[in-house]
Amino acid sequence: MASTVQRHPLAAQAAEVLLSRIKDGEWPLGHKLPGETTLAVQLGVGRSTVREAIRELAGKGVLDPRQGAGVFVTAVDVVEDWESKLRRASIVSVIEARVAIEAEAAALAAQRRTAADVRALRRALAQRVVAGQTPEEHIDADMVLHRAVVAAARNDVLLELFDGFVPRVRTAMIDMLKLKPIAAPEADHAAHAALVQAIADRQPREAAETSRTHLSALKAALA
């Protein structure tokens, strides 16, 4: 790895070295690291640099420095950001997960929706039609409607999951829309209107099915 350009500051490099040694089990969970001065000699850097490396890992939740006692390992690995995980995943996988969440949410929404939910859905539906011409505006209006569906399901976990998917899906859909505009806008709008109607009519099965077929078409278009 010494061949790569040292584009990272020394402190960041030191943090990487420490993290890898923690991952290798050199200092198990809960154990104490050597003193800062010792580490500085081992890593061949100054003490303040070691301190900054420790702070960086403390920010990630891996280390916990306690004055007078020492630096202790509080986690063996960094919890990877959900966002970066999604970025690595294929768009098809993400859409499939989105189908799972939205279809279930649509069914729950059909059971739990209030009158206010239906009003919000109808408003988002109307907004989707009159939305601007640019792909961004169109997708954003679409997302507002889909989010309203999930919100009507009254489930925080599902809503959090949906929000987590939005950035990844949004960019993918915008890219697609720039390459190939929607073939049949009327059919597209009809599918959304049917979804809203099924939720308003308290038809869980129909709502889930409508959502599923609509998103499956999207998956086919993106694949």
Place this chain on the structure above:
Amino acid sequence: MASTVQRHPLAAQAAEVLLSRIKDGEWPLGHKLPGETTLAVQLGVGRSTVREAIRELAGKGVLDPRQGAGVFVTAVDVVEDWESKLRRASIVSVIEARVAIEAEAAALAAQRRTAADVRALRRALAQRVVAGQTPEEHIDADMVLHRAVVAAARNDVLLELFDGFVPRVRTAMIDMLKLKPIAAPEADHAAHAALVQAIADRQPREAAETSRTHLSALKAALA
């Protein structure tokens, strides 16, 4: 807030102040923070302390220091740990999300399962029966089977989501099992066997339906 004991080191306090000022929009996304020396004067601490605070926020992904250019805001807030989010959510919400994931995964598994997947599922099914008597062993054997179902769906995102749910669901189920053992072990096993069989028979609809009813019963028991 000044009333609370200063249990945090100065650097951690400085990091908190900087983060709150970022949250307040003082420095929007992508903007540059004042120089270290300026911040040190503003916060009333030394320059190295400011540097350590910046490093801590850099570890959290909020700041990005670039040599020669300055320190820039890369995120307006800390991405909360997925695990802690789930801990705050109600168990019912989590189970509902799990239904969404596993039902879809079961359907996909029925389409994509290989012979090796079926062997793994049958093995996990058999293991579930002969598993130890303690609630922990029983739940863990159950989780192995359910995970095998999701794994057979060949979707990284769904599998990651399932793994994220496991800790929260596991503890809840163990607690429940300690209070009230399973009423009908035979029916419970039959439901799992039916799920595996539906996947083996490549019946997506039946697999999803079996998974859904089984988990809905679990949700009712935990509510």
Place this chain on the structure above:
DNA sequence: GAACCGTACTCCTCAGACAAGTAGAGGTGT
């Protein structure tokens, strides 16, 4: 107008010094 260069500003790293806190060794009293 475009390419070049210098300067001011920024973060990066080191070294040294002292303060503040912890934990264990060792002594002391019962």
Place this chain on the structure above:
DNA sequence: ACACCTCTACTTGTCTGAGGAGTACGGTTC
């Protein structure tokens, strides 16, 4: 023998001062 106290060695915390290295921008030159 046991409990308690104190003292000491070691740890992290903080500040200061000094250069090194990289970037951005304005001025200069062609």
